[in-house]
Amino acid sequence: MNTRRKFLASATAAVSGSAFGSSLFARQASSNGDESPKKTTVTAWVNATLLPVDKPPISGGAIVVQDGKIQAIGASANVAIPAGATIVDAKGKWIMPGLICTHSHIGGAGAADGSGPIQPGVRVMDSINVRDSGFRRALAGGLTTLNIMPGSGHLISGQTVYCKLRYYEASPRIVDEILIRDKNGAPVGGLKMANGTNSQGDSPFPGTRGKSAYLVREQYIKAREYQAKVVAANGDVSKLPPRDLHLESLVEAMQGKRIVHHHTHRHDDIMTVIRLSQEFGFQTVLHHVSEGWKVAKEIADAKMPCSIIVLDSPGGKVEAKDMTFSNGRVLDEAGVKVAFHTDDWITDSRLFMRSAALAVRAGMNRDKAIAGLTLAGAEMLGLSDRIGSLTVGKDADFAILTGDPLSVYTHVLETWVEGQKAFDLSKPDDQLYAEGGVNAGSDIDPFLCCFAPAWQGGAK
């Protein structure tokens, strides 16, 4: 939170020179400019069915949230509720951690362009439209964290970014407001790679699988040599190689600072990803993994987690023809860490829980499937110390549901992000995003602090 405030303060400073900057950013200044919390709010939900994910479900449970963090959780009788706390009776409702999508394209994000197949220095962060209604629809599905990725049309399509859906009463206006930052204030994200048919094409794109792997190896070897020069320079500027954003990004991947999120479908393509990951030592999450079930043991042996997609039918392209609802079960039973993803807009974030439910339909362990929507995803983004379970000290990101998340009849009532309500089904605006209708697909209206558009009466 502190880093976010610092950032927002600097953002305010950065634009204050513009004619309207001060009024536009007044909201941020008032809510975030003060370093001391404006008011300590404590809220406790009691009598709920809680799914902490890192522990067994708790019926008749209480969860206490203070300053955006989870302060206590347990059976209602065992949780001391601080004096002055707002108490919400959640009888009949279920509360689970905010859902984490390890693979989303909301925000119309793009990174690499058509000029070549390997562009690791390009950041998706520089192209996200925060007003995309998809963010509000994702909240309606109980999602709180997204890994926003560039597409799969390149071998390396750029840097991904991890985002929190901080869509409170006033929606974010710039991408910086939704970024997740490390303790130094830098945005965190991964690196998107792909193999198989999507990333093949006419020259300079590879035409075969062999060429695809070769091109990737060639670049990582270059990056290794680049890094060796940097190390050899030992801080001597005259000896440093010219900065290369692409190679820097690959170095970060090899140093474990940037997790590789690798699109892959066919069993042999999966094995290629494992081979390259081992050669260059980058930490990899396998994404989609349609044929993961055919090489589940090999994936488990390589200790490589899988973020899988669940689609209503196989096919649509040759390499996805053997996709099956059973993938999650087979991988989990082989000992592979499994998370789900929406690939939004491939599947609709509002129905993300359905992906886990269909995996359970095909025999996947229920608890593992729910973890696949939450904690497993957090681990795959390297964020499990902050999110993914209802655990004391973690961010207060959670969804309040009418019932079991694996039932078609269950609805998300509220979604909370860092202790603030970001979705409320009882509000007509939010209901629109949950159910669809006119304007549900339009960009979110900008929040205008101190004046309304002319057709609504102008300045206030």
Added chain:
Amino acid sequence: MIFCKNQLLVAFVSLALSSSYSTAQQPLVVQAKKVITATGQTIENGTVVCVDGKIKAIGKTGEVSIPEKAAIMQSEVAMPGMIDVRSCAGLSGILNVDHDSDHLESSSPLQPELRAIDAYNPREELVEYIRSFGVTTIHTGHAPGELMSGQTLIAKTIGNSIEEALIVEGRAIAATLAEASSKSGKSSPGTRGKQMAMLRTLFIEAQELQAKIDAKANPKPAEKSDADGSKQSDKDIDKEKKPEPVARNLRLEAVMQVLAGKKALLITADRAQDIASAIRLAEEFKIKIWLDSAADAHLMIPQIKAAGICVLLHPSMARASGEKENQSFLTASKLQAAQIPFAIQGGFEAYVPKVRVVLFEAAIAASHGLSHDAAIESITISPARILGIQNRVGSLEVGKDADLALYDGDPLEYTTHCVGVIINGKVVSTTKR
């Protein structure tokens, strides 16, 4: 009970299937804790007796006599085999490559003469896939994307050849009013206005050809009179009176069948203005249309209701983007409340999921205001009525085809499994899905 205005009784139902089942089958008995009939009451602890491909008896277990040597299947829930009211499966295949993609011919915007029967692959994996969830009948054919893309057919989801699977050949002609059927540059149609102009022109041409054919078949008396009164042999008279046949025109003949009410015009129209255009076309030419997809239907309830048109509603989970940006999970419940006949479709998908399962689509509607009964009806008896095959499929009633889907719980629930599928009294799937 809801019917479309001027609902056609389909008189040209093929009997192609009957020959395959001329030899006596072993009777099959299904016993379920809950038998959902779709037209009558749900039967607790019910029995359905299937003999020679048809439902012979249905009632409470113990009150229905079971034939000798019958095979018995038991499940939690039994319901009618589902009907996908609008699919492209069998023309559009799992691999989505040229080899298995015959759903859209783009050489010309108006090709009503293309028959689905000449393209449908009954062994397509996607057909088998949807069957494994309990879909037993599909109305499939040419896809949206051209102004008039071709014809549709109705088939059971079985058979090694279309002849085995066929229920109705040439049921409808598929048309699209959307940006998708517009061409770029100087090709037509390039605008919505031009799309309608081209459709209207085509229907007028068909009307004129029909008039010509009618005129030849029933020449006016004045033309028959013999001016000089000279004696001719009967043979000569016949020869002289027989008119030159009008040249065949496959394209216009197909359209003439729509004009004659023998085929419906299925119009894919998502935007409200396209729905309005579709209704205008139906009124001008007094033709039977079905609104296909209809994402903006929730904005056009009074107009659709007044026009008495059926809706083949887009899959609930179709993507809310492009021309479907206004789509709502609530549309099915709104159509139901307005008593507009509708069925929920699997539809056409250009990429993934290559085919949608209507069971899943109805389930989402059921969690958004549509009653459980209405959700089941929207994928069983309602599509049967719209397609005009309700005397044969769509509900569990004595005399109808023995097409059943069996489940181990609420069919609409995510985690329930389809445990058996029966078509024409034969078990075609027992894979737990």
